[in-house]
Amino acid sequence: MLAFLPFLVVALALLGAVHWYVWRRLVRDVTVSGGPARRLGTTVVIALPLLSVLALVGGRAGLPFVAQQAVAWPGFLWLATLLYLVLALLVGEAVRPPLRAWLARRDAAASAPAAVTVMEAPAPAPVPVPEKTEKTEEPAPEPEAAPAPAAAVSRRLFVSRAVGGAAVAVAAGTVATGAYGVLRGPKVKRVTVPLAKLPRAAHGYRIAVVSDIHLGPTLGRAHAQRIVDTINSTQPDLIAVVGDLVDGTVEDLGPAAEPLAGLRARHGSFFVTGNHEYISGAEPWVEHVRELGLRPLRNERLEIAAGFDLAGVDDVAGEREGRGPDFVRALGDRDRSRAAVLLAHQPVVIDDAVRHGVDLQLSGHTHGGQLWPGNLIAELANPTVAGLERYGDTQLYVSRGAGAWGPPVRVGAPSDITIVQLASKQA
Structure with missing residues (x-):
């Protein structure tokens, strides 16, 4: 806990x-x-932000x-909105100076007096001025204080509202x-994946x-049902x-997961744990998915x-x-002449x-960045963020996932269910 404290302090400060920046640009300035x-x-x-912390x-x-x-819902949606508000406002920082300058030039051009041509008239004859016995000089009037630049203030307010409104609309x-x-x-x-060892059958x-x-x-449950219906519509051989x-x-989400009992495939449905199962209670969930008809594969083949x-x-x-991946137990004694997924x-x-010697690894976790x-950021922590790539004789396919963590929002990384079709080079 103490080791986590500096990170927490930095995160809260950020x-x-x-x-504060959002308040300044979208509240104080407008x-x-x-x-x-x-x-x-x-x-x-x-x-x-208080709702966001409670949601997390x-x-x-x-x-x-x-x-x-x-x-x-409000807490997580605000986190997503905050991200794009800040990005849009930062772009707006570059827009503000030229927009204010353009408005100043426009206002100056609108207020400039029109040029008038005046015909010269003969100078009037000088009028004699009687001489004064005493000359007194009146003190020059003191200059009045310059009025507040109301036009400049109005321009700043207009620019702040225009940029802020655009940022809100974009976000x-x-x-x-x-x-x-x-x-x-x-x-x-x-996606079609050719495997050299896959038999023609x-x-x-x-x-x-x-x-x-x-x-x-x-x-919740409606989301699970949509996924089940989509998978079943493809009539896969294995899930x-x-x-x-x-x-x-x-206890909280068991009813939401019940539609998974309706998954249908010729050779069955299989499940492996992810990192969030260990946050939520992996052992109870492994047993629950087993009751729903999915077979957990826990370091086995x-x-x-x-x-x-x-x-x-x-x-x-x-x-x-004490239940991490055990590749020796899952793959150590297998016949390497057979293809392995x-x-x-x-x-x-x-x-x-x-x-x-795995031929194809199927993974998720990255959300494609979400x-x-x-x-x-996901590219810094993962060898592949989404799609199919080759590592030596092993191919890796990474799904972007079918849901969302935190904000139920995806931008630039649409959710997917992938039908991986294996191809034999002997066919």
Whole structure:
């Protein structure tokens, strides 16, 4: 806990600084001091981050599930909105100076007097002035104080409101579109993967890969049912659920997961743990998915009748509980002349897969970045963020996932369920 404290302090300081910047640009700069609009805006900027913190820690803090659901939607949506508000406002910083300069030139041109041509007239005859006996000089009047530059103030207010309004519109539109994409459900993606050792009889074998469903306070039973209906519509030979099924306990989310009992595939449905299962209680969830008809693969392997091996390993997060990935147990004594497909939640175990002669590893975990530019951060921690890549003789396919963690929003990384079709080079 003490080791985590510096990170927490830095994170809170950064969060405070970001909210101060948003308050300054969207509240202070566009409202009248002491007015009701400023008071309301200040209240909102204080309340929303508090809801976000509750949404993030509510489950671990023991908040009742109904309360978690109440704070999750506004809290998580604000986090996504905050990201794009800040990005849009930073772009707006570059727009402000030229916009103010253009307005100043326009105002100056509008207020300049029109040029008038005047005919010269003969100078009038001088009028004699009587001489004064005494000459007195009147003191020159003192210059009056310059009036406040009202036009400049008006221009600043106009620019602040224009840039702030545009930033709000961009952020709201981005988040609304991203949320609609998640709630609509994942789309089906199809990928063909040739395997040198795959027998002719298994040519065209189809595996439905779904990862990162993230049932929780925002995505519940309806989300699970959409995923089940989408998978079943593809009529796969085998279904692979590669981790991060839930964000919560069996007690809270058991009913939300019940539609998974309706998954249908010729050779069954299989499950491996993800890091979020170890946050939510891995052992109870493993038993619950077994009751729903999915077979957990916990560092084990079985032979698929079509002619290849299917193996699954526990997630690396399980090492804290003594149940991490065990590649020797899952793959150590197998016949390497047979093709092997490995289910592993995180792409980072690809090096172990290569050492154990795996032909294809199916993973998730990255969400494809979920919220642009999150993909740039995900690239720093994962060998592959999304799609199919080759590492030596092993191919790695990473799904972007079917749900969302935290904000139920995706930007630049649409959710998917992938039908991986195996191809035999002997066919």
